[in-house]
Amino acid sequence: MSTTPAAGAVTDRPPGPLHHRKDRTMPTATRRRPGRRLPLLLVLPTLVLLVAALGYPVGWQLVTSFRRFGLLQQFGAAPEWVGLDNYVSLVTDPALWAVVLRSVAFCVITSVVTVTVGGGLAVLMTALDRWARLVLQVSLLLAWAMPVVASMTVWIWIVDWRRGLLNWLLVRLGDEEAQGHNWLSQPVSFLVVAGVIVVWMSVPFVALSIYAGLTQVSTEVLEAATIDGASGWQKLRHIIAPLVRPVLSIVFLLQLIWNLRVFTQVKLLQDAGSVANETNLLGTFVYQLGTGKGDFGTASAVSVLMLVLTVALSWPYVRSLIGEES
16 A cells, blocks of 8 residues: 555655755845945045045135235235125126126027037937948047147137138128128127137037937837827927937036136137137136236135036036936
8 A cells, every 4th residue: 555645635744954945935124235335435435536636626715715815925925814805896896797697698508509509410420321420420529639729729710810711711702891800809709709619619529429319219219100100300309309308418517517617718719819808708707817917816706606606507407417317
């Protein structure tokens, strides 16, 4: 007779040792988790370097903005603590507010134009074939990699009123009044030239960044929209733009920050022939106060004002980025 127990029968055999069995009902909370402090420890060296590299200059500017720091202090005299006097003199100076309004307008207009042109070039790159797209990308990289001083040398030659290419071309096209016209003598034309140069130098970065975002757009989604009868403009507005919105927000934020503190292009154009007091932006205004007049206390106060203005302009976009991340 078979001694095998029937199916479902209860036996008296004790269960095996606990270490031979896997407890599949163990709560998740009791399992080991990687340390939550590890990411903070990895970021800590970078934070220390940033504080060391940026904290001292910012702190020096802030402290100096409350002092009278001029030529005497550069030769060893002790700086005099003046409190808010530098800020009061700035607030009551109409020249400062003219520079601030000019800088904000220049910053916003050039940023919008840069993102618009860069976005158009990015969309164009997606529509070109391989070799045409490669030529365009290499051209953008070469324009972006060119040193600022070298680029400004070429641009100053283009707008030169005596032997510039722009006046020569306009005369050949029939505009005789362009002969000997100085584009840098008037504030409006000066800022237009400066804006064109700033946009030209910034478009490659924006175009390549947006193109990188466009390459992540799913082709299946675009094909489905095409089957549903969506036009190219509708796909760009309702599908592509929302998907690359984080990239657009970041590049626009960077352009606002960079264009508000633009200095080299404006300073070299001023040296080429213009009235600095009528074409100053915040960057050149700080340089004029500090290096030009030796008033480093007031220049530091303007630098602090630039920092506050930069935070005020960029804060809405930073909040939107934080909202998207959360």
